[in-house]
Amino acid sequence: MLNYVLTYLSIASMVLTAMVTLLLSNKSYDTGSNYFKIYFVIAAVTDVTLGILQYNGINNLKVANVFGVAQFFLLSMGLLSWYRSNELRRILFLILGLTALVLAIYVLGNLHKNTLDTYSMTIGNLMLVVLSALVLFQLTGDRTQFLIKNYRFWFAVSVFLYFTVSSVLLSTADILIDEHFYLRRYTWVLNSILSIVANSLFIKGIICLPLKRT
Numbered sequence: 207m208l209n210y211v212l213t214y215l216s217i218a219s220m221v222l223t224a225m226v227t228l229l230l231s232n233k234s235y236d237t238g239s240n241y242f243k244i245y246f247v248i249a250a251v252t253d254v255t256l257g258i259l260q261y262n263g264i265n266n267l268k269v270a271n272v273f274g275v276a277q278f279f280l281l282s283m284g285l286l287s288w289y290r291s292n293e294l295r296r297i298l299f300l301i302l303g304l305t306a307l308v309l310a311i312y313v314l315g316n317l318h319k320n321t322l323d324t325y326s327m328t329i330g331n332l333m334l335v336v337l338s339a340l341v342l343f344q345l346t347g348d349r350t351q352f353l354i355k356n357y358r359f360w361f362a363v364s365v366f367l368y369f370t371v372s373s374v375l376l377s378t379a380d381i382l383i384d385e386h387f388y389l390r391r392y393t394w395v396l397n398s399i400l401s402i403v404a405n406s407l408f409i410k411g412i413i414c415l416p417l418k419r420t
Contacts, residue, residue: 215398220253222405229412235357239415241284242361242408248276271313271323278330279306281365285337288358290344298337305333324376331369331376338366360411368404372397 227246230239252273259266282302289295309326316323341362345353353359375393 212395212398215395215402216257219398219401219405220250220257222402222409223253224250226405226408226412229409230415235416236287238284238287238358238361241280241287245277245280245284246408248273248280265320267320267322268317271317271326274323274327274330275306275310275313278309278334281334282306282337285334285341285362285365288341288344288362302333302337305329328373328376331373334365334369335373338362338369342366355414357411357414357416360407360414364404364407364411367407368400371400375400 223246227243227250230243230246252269255269256266259269279302283299286295286298286302289298309330313323313326341358345356345359345362348356375397
């Protein structure tokens with residue numbers, strides 16, 4: 207029963223990711239939204255690749271590990287482009303660029319392992335939580351637009367929610383229930399539900415996205 211639930215939730219998550227990709231492709235607005243557009247294209251292709259590999263009984267965790275680094279870099283660059291302070295943006299750009307490079311080297315150096323690289327994912331997740339929180343804090347001081355009508359708010363909320371809970375799920379899967387595979391399956395069910403919620407928030411943000419600049 208759990209396998210069927212997980213399969214249906216995974217399909218729903220893939221469909222929503224594809225939907226976000228299509229909607230965002232026609233409504234890019236600034237540098238940040240362009241980074242998110244690239245991210246969702248890669249995410250949609252990765253979802254299909256992971257599904258095909260899993261269907262054929264091939265270990266797909268190597269693809270997931272590489273995608274985790276690309277995800278961290280693209281989302282962090284998208285969030286970073288919305289920072290008002292040029293000085294802070296330059297400092298964070300350097301830190302994030304070096305972090306992405308180190309994580310990429312680490313992941314590529316461990317591709318021979320057929321396990322989920324929770325170490326690099328946790329680092330990336332926590333940094334994305336901080337970056338999205340800073341964007342949300344900045345937006346609360348913006349009096350030029352209602353918060354709930356600002357697409358940046360919904361994008362940042364989605365990132366903050368997804369990667370906050372995802373970090374907890376990763377820790378739970380690796381530390382608390384390491385020897386209980388059936389409980390591990392529940393973490394993937396929760397992750398799929400979380401992905402559906404996050405993508406729904408992205409769609410809300412896309413609805414608020416201004417028309418493409420000409």
